[in-house]
């Protein structure tokens with residue numbers, strides 16, 4: 001059957017997604033099986049009121065008939081397609097294609113984008129690739145499958161040749177190192193389950209809205225990471241007493257606002273945090289070699305910290321005798337409060353989200369199971385409480401074995417007998433005594449939103 005690319009756009013004032021019922025109906029329409037038609041993948045482009053889909057159809061008339069509900073909601077454009085990925089990227093992206101001078105080979109952005117869409121991620125932006133996991137999709141086991149793990153990139157994904165790659169350790173140390181992947185693999189390995197959360201997760205819940213990647217709540221995922229404890233490599237390189245901070249540099253680079261030259265993605269930790277934070281030089285994710293977009297061949301994992309600290313495509317570790325002032329250290333990833341106070345973003349807040357039911361869901365009244373995840377960078381989760389329809393807080397059961405740095409599943413079995421819109425709220429408390437607030441503390445770049453998660457479901 002011939003292949004088509006369908007692009008649908010609508011007036012933001014009449015966005016079907018603003019009405020969860022209508023939005024879901026359109027998506028269900030797209031998902032239903034039909035003769036003479038196969039939808040190969042779709043991408044909802046956040047903030048642009050656009051959807052792009054790849055559809056195989058017996059002929060264009062059949063396709064137009066199928067697209068009638070989309071035509072009713074806005075406009076529809078149908079193009080003949082040769083390859084899927086190319087058109088999805090062009091159709092779904094307002095940013096001009098970027099050429100990175102001087103950088104090494106890159107993962108083909110169109111392929112990376114197509115892979116993410118195929119895995120069911122919601123595309124935010126194709127250049128560079130940024131995708132979130134849908135909250136409903138978080139349902140599952142202790143970890144997220146690799147293909148569904150959210151992706152957050154500042155620059156294009158570098159394609160590093162693992163056999164030529166080296167981890168260089170230098171600076172204020174007595175013993176400079178250059179380690180191959182197999183040398184790292186032959187060192188004592190350690191495995192840790194850790195939840196990564198982007199500092200901008202839930203940014204769209206700040207009012208007034210703040211600039212930055214418009215994440216909803218899906219910029220969080222958990223995986224089991226395997227690698228070499230960072231503390232061991234630091235011990236081997238024998239830091240000098242002058243060493244104060246450890247800078248981690250990724251193999252990716254590009255332009256940022258306000259700087260003319262290209263910069264790399266780089267972040268530092270104090271030597272103390274680097275040694276004491278259980279940080280890992282990870283080469284495997286959920287038992288597989290690290291995928292390209294999650295940092296192949298090696299990334300840093302700093303458990304409990306917001307994920308900007310977990311530098312991907314790690315190539316260079318430098319111990320320095322002063323405070324690091326890189327762009328991603330001092331210009332971004334800083335809480336800037338309206339009163340002028342500035343504070344670096346570091347550990348994750350205590351936080352919980354409802355993954356089931358999903359916001360706007362319609363279902364019958366009666367028994368209701370509410371499920372979700374909760375995590376904290378500071379201490380284990382002590383309790384999770386849920387309130388339904390403005391009722392009292394009820395304590396949820398925490399499911400499974402706790403892991404030191406991974407999120408905890410929780411559930412509440414309850415019943416709601418009235419019909420209509422019901423608000424469900426969840427808040428978590430950790431062993432450090434922190435509880436989620438009603439409102440997060442607004443900051444200019446929209447980091448660390450830890451407000452109570454609230455959704456509305458419709459019972460009939």
Ligand SMILES: Nc1nc2c(c(=O)[nH]1)N[C@H]1C(S)=C(S)[C@@H](COP(=O)(O)O)O[C@H]1N2
Pocket residue numbers: 149150151152153154155196197198199249250251252265293294295307308309310311312313314
């Ligand atoms: N080299 C490099 N490392 C990076 C980034 C990046 O753009 N380049 N993004 C950081 C940010 S902000 C986040 S939230 C996490 C995302 O990790 P993931 O894409 O594996 O989910 O990687 C961090 N490490």
Ligand SMILES: [Mo]
Pocket residue numbers: 152197198199200307308
């Ligand atoms: Mo992030």
